[in-house]
Amino acid sequence: MDPRQRPYRSVLYIPGSKERALDKARSLPVDAIIFDLEDAVAADEKENARETLKAALAEGGYGQKMRIVRINGLDTPWGRADAEAVREMDADVVLLPKVGSAADVDALAAITGDLPIWAMMETPRGMLNAAQIAAHPLLTGFVMGTNDLAKELQTRYRGDRLPMMTSLGLCLLAAKAEGLIAIDGVYNAFKDDEGLAVECAQGRDMGFDGKTLIHPAQVDIANAAFAPSEAEIDLARRQIAAFAEVEASGQGVAVVDGKIVENLHVATAREILAKAEAILALQAG
Numbered sequence: 001m002d003p004r005q006r007p008y009r010s011v012l013y014i015p016g017s018k019e020r021a022l023d024k025a026r027s028l029p030v031d032a033i034i035f036d037l038e039d040a041v042a043a044d045e046k047e048n049a050r051e052t053l054k055a056a057l058a059e060g061g062y063g064q065k066m067r068i069v070r071i072n073g074l075d076t077p078w079g080r081a082d083a084e085a086v087r088e089m090d091a092d093v094v095l096l097p098k099v100g101s102a103a104d105v106d107a108l109a110a111i112t113g114d115l116p117i118w119a120m121m122e123t124p125r126g127m128l129n130a131a132q133i134a135a136h137p138l139l140t141g142f143v144m145g146t147n148d149l150a151k152e153l154q155t156r157y158r159g160d161r162l163p164m165m166t167s168l169g170l171c172l173l174a175a176k177a178e179g180l181i182a183i184d185g186v187y188n189a190f191k192d193d194e195g196l197a198v199e200c201a202q203g204r205d206m207g208f209d210g211k212t213l214i215h216p217a218q219v220d221i222a223n224a225a226f227a228p229s230e231a232e233i234d235l236a237r238r239q240i241a242a243f244a245e246v247e248a249s250g251q252g253v254a255v256v257d258g259k260i261v262e263n264l265h266v267a268t269a270r271e272i273l274a275k276a277e278a279i280l281a282l283q284a285g
């Protein structure tokens, strides 16, 4: 599946050290998995986690789910060995934490070659350099690290995420300018379904492609929030049909449900239908 066209509604973190979770993920309906060697793995487990993950990926069974491996930073004792190991793993993407500049991406690419790279956007410097990071030729996705960002910015948690908005907006602008995938940060309270649904809806409204998750119970909520709704699909079909009709009579503006429809709205409608089809294709396996 074309990486740009495929769905990224649910992107689940799995600690690379947890064999049971690595196995469970094979049967979960997630669009992508972040196999984590960084924050979800304790320092004395780092080496074991690398081997455990390598074996799990070699065994396979993850179907069409995108396989993303998050390594430790190259400034840590484990980063270089992780990056060298990823080269040998059956992974689709390598995810670099705490990216501050395009030079950080260069340093990883010097080890991982032409493997696509995603960047964790989670530091103030990363926010200020988002445009240059996004423009790196091997960079294909941004993942928001809202926990680290909250720590660095010394913000307080708010349900409306107001203290995060500048950072989320800067990264979205940079990602959209370069045609990157943009995935929203995690919702820590993994037993609070209502709060997660609100945050997913906000992320979807802002233009994120999906949400990073920490627990299987969060998957269905994200999948629903980031998929086109039945109402959106129905409207998209009617917009396309109405525009085709006026276009045939030499006009450039249709009206559907009391709102104008121009060629740009038709482009959005086509994207909605394409996304719905891509989700069906992924589900069909």
Ligand SMILES: CC(C)(COP(=O)(O)OP(=O)(O)OC[C@H]1O[C@@H](n2cnc3c(N)ncnc32)[C@H](O)[C@@H]1OP(=O)(O)O)[C@@H](O)C(=O)NCCC(=O)NCCSC(=O)C[C@H](O)C(=O)O
Binding pocket: 012, 013, 014, 015, 020, 021, 022, 024, 025, 036, 039, 040, 120, 122, 144, 145, 146, 147, 148, 149, 185, 186, 190, 213, 214, 215, 216
């Ligand atoms: C949060 C958890 C520690 C909870 O674990 P646990 O108490 O084991 O949960 P449950 O008993 O409810 O688990 C039920 C079953 O589900 C499996 N499970 C749990 N979590 C996962 C998972 N992430 N992926 C796959 N499977 C999972 C359990 O094994 C149970 O299975 P079974 O026994 O067969 O029924 C735990 O969920 C967890 O560790 N989550 C991941 C935490 C993590 O990855 N953190 C790092 C990423 S967040 C971050 O760093 C973002 C960023 O960098 C930032 O700065 O914001």
Ligand SMILES: [Mg+2]
Binding pocket: 039, 097, 120, 122, 145, 147, 148
């Ligand atoms: Mg982080």
